[in-house]
Amino acid sequence: MANSDVQLQPAVQDLLNQVAKFFPGDVQVQIIGDLKSGYLRHDQVQTMQDGQHLFVQLSDITDPDFLASHELLHILMTLRGFPQVYFPLTTGDDQLDEQLRYVGTDLFDTVAHFVVYAEQRQHGLINKTVEEDVVKGVRQTITPEQGHVDAEMITRLVTVLDAFVFLGDHFDQYRYLFDHDFPIATQAAEQLYQLLTEKPTTSPFAMRRNVVKLFRAFDQQLQRWELPALHLNEFAMVTSVFSKRQLGLQVKQVFKLYYSELRNHATGKRAYVGFTISDDQNSLVMDGPVGEKVSTEHIQALYQKTVQELFDELHIPYLER
Known part of the structure; x- marks a missing residue:
C-alpha cells in the first residue's frame, strides 16, 4: 500500500x-x-x-x-511480459558504455511510452496542466539550439522524440516552442516519430519491432548529422519474442552467431553474440571457447540446437507470442 x-x-x-x-x-x-x-x-x-x-x-x-x-x-x-533491454557487453571504455546504456534505455523507454502515456490518458491522469508541465520539463532538460549540430544534439533528439510520443495529436499546440528553441532536433524527431507510428506499439512483439527499428533509424540520423553512430543494435540486447514454431527451429534458422570483438561485461571475456536474422538485433550474449578455430567449431555445434534448447541452457529470458 x-x-x-x-x-x-x-x-x-x-x-x-x-x-x-x-x-x-x-x-x-x-x-x-x-x-x-x-x-x-x-x-x-x-x-x-x-x-x-x-x-x-x-x-x-x-x-x-x-x-x-x-x-x-x-x-x-x-x-506482464513486455520486452526488456539489457547491456551485457562492454566496449572497454566505461564512459562510452555509460553513454550507450543511457541513450539505449531512453530510446527503449520512449517506445514503451506509447503504451504508458496511452494508459495514463485513459485513466484521466494527463490533462492540459500536465502537458504544460512536461513541456516545461523538456526546456529544463535541454538548452536551445545555436543554429548548428553540437554535442547536446543526441540528448535533444531523445528528449524531443519522447515529447512527440507524449503529446501525440496535441503536439501542434506546442510546436511553436519546439520549432523556436529546437528546430533541428524537432525536424529529426518528427521523422522518427512518423516511423514509429507506421505500426502501433500494442503488443510485446510490436514493441520489440519498434525498438529495433528506432535503434537503427537513430544511428542513421546521427550519421546525417556527421555524429558517430551508437550501434545499439549490436551493443544492446533486447528480449526475443518467439512464436511456438520458432522455438522448435534450429538456431541456424533464426540466428547468426558471431565471435565478437566486444567483451562480456560480467566475465571480461570476448563474447559470442547472436543476432536475430529477421531484424539483425543482438538477442543473446554468452561466453565460449577462446580462439578462432575452436570458436568456429563451437558456433557450428550451437547452430544444431533448437532455439528453445539454447535459450533454456543459457537461462536467457524470452517471450512467446
Missing part, C-alpha cells in the same frame, strides 16, 4: 494494487522530498527494490499522480 503521506487518486491506487497482485511482496509509493519544481521529468521518480519490498520513490511533488502512475505502468509492463 501507499505511505500515509501520499494521497493518490483512485486510478493510481488501482494501478498500485495491480502491481501488488503481480509482485510477490510489498509495494509502496513514497515521497522522499518536498521539492515542487513546477515541471515534470522522468528523473523525478525511481523504483528501488529491497528484497521483497518495492518502493516507487518521488523526489518531486509537482504531480505525484502523474509520476507515480508513470512508474507503476512501466513496472506493470515488465511484470
Whole structure:
C-alpha cells in the first residue's frame, strides 16, 4: 500500500494494487522530498527494490499522480511480459558504455511510452496542466539550439522524440516552442516519430519491432548529422519474442552467431553474440571457447540446437507470442 503521506487518486491506487497482485511482496509509493519544481521529468521518480519490498520513490511533488502512475505502468509492463533491454557487453571504455546504456534505455523507454502515456490518458491522469508541465520539463532538460549540430544534439533528439510520443495529436499546440528553441532536433524527431507510428506499439512483439527499428533509424540520423553512430543494435540486447514454431527451429534458422570483438561485461571475456536474422538485433550474449578455430567449431555445434534448447541452457529470458 501507499505511505500515509501520499494521497493518490483512485486510478493510481488501482494501478498500485495491480502491481501488488503481480509482485510477490510489498509495494509502496513514497515521497522522499518536498521539492515542487513546477515541471515534470522522468528523473523525478525511481523504483528501488529491497528484497521483497518495492518502493516507487518521488523526489518531486509537482504531480505525484502523474509520476507515480508513470512508474507503476512501466513496472506493470515488465511484470506482464513486455520486452526488456539489457547491456551485457562492454566496449572497454566505461564512459562510452555509460553513454550507450543511457541513450539505449531512453530510446527503449520512449517506445514503451506509447503504451504508458496511452494508459495514463485513459485513466484521466494527463490533462492540459500536465502537458504544460512536461513541456516545461523538456526546456529544463535541454538548452536551445545555436543554429548548428553540437554535442547536446543526441540528448535533444531523445528528449524531443519522447515529447512527440507524449503529446501525440496535441503536439501542434506546442510546436511553436519546439520549432523556436529546437528546430533541428524537432525536424529529426518528427521523422522518427512518423516511423514509429507506421505500426502501433500494442503488443510485446510490436514493441520489440519498434525498438529495433528506432535503434537503427537513430544511428542513421546521427550519421546525417556527421555524429558517430551508437550501434545499439549490436551493443544492446533486447528480449526475443518467439512464436511456438520458432522455438522448435534450429538456431541456424533464426540466428547468426558471431565471435565478437566486444567483451562480456560480467566475465571480461570476448563474447559470442547472436543476432536475430529477421531484424539483425543482438538477442543473446554468452561466453565460449577462446580462439578462432575452436570458436568456429563451437558456433557450428550451437547452430544444431533448437532455439528453445539454447535459450533454456543459457537461462536467457524470452517471450512467446
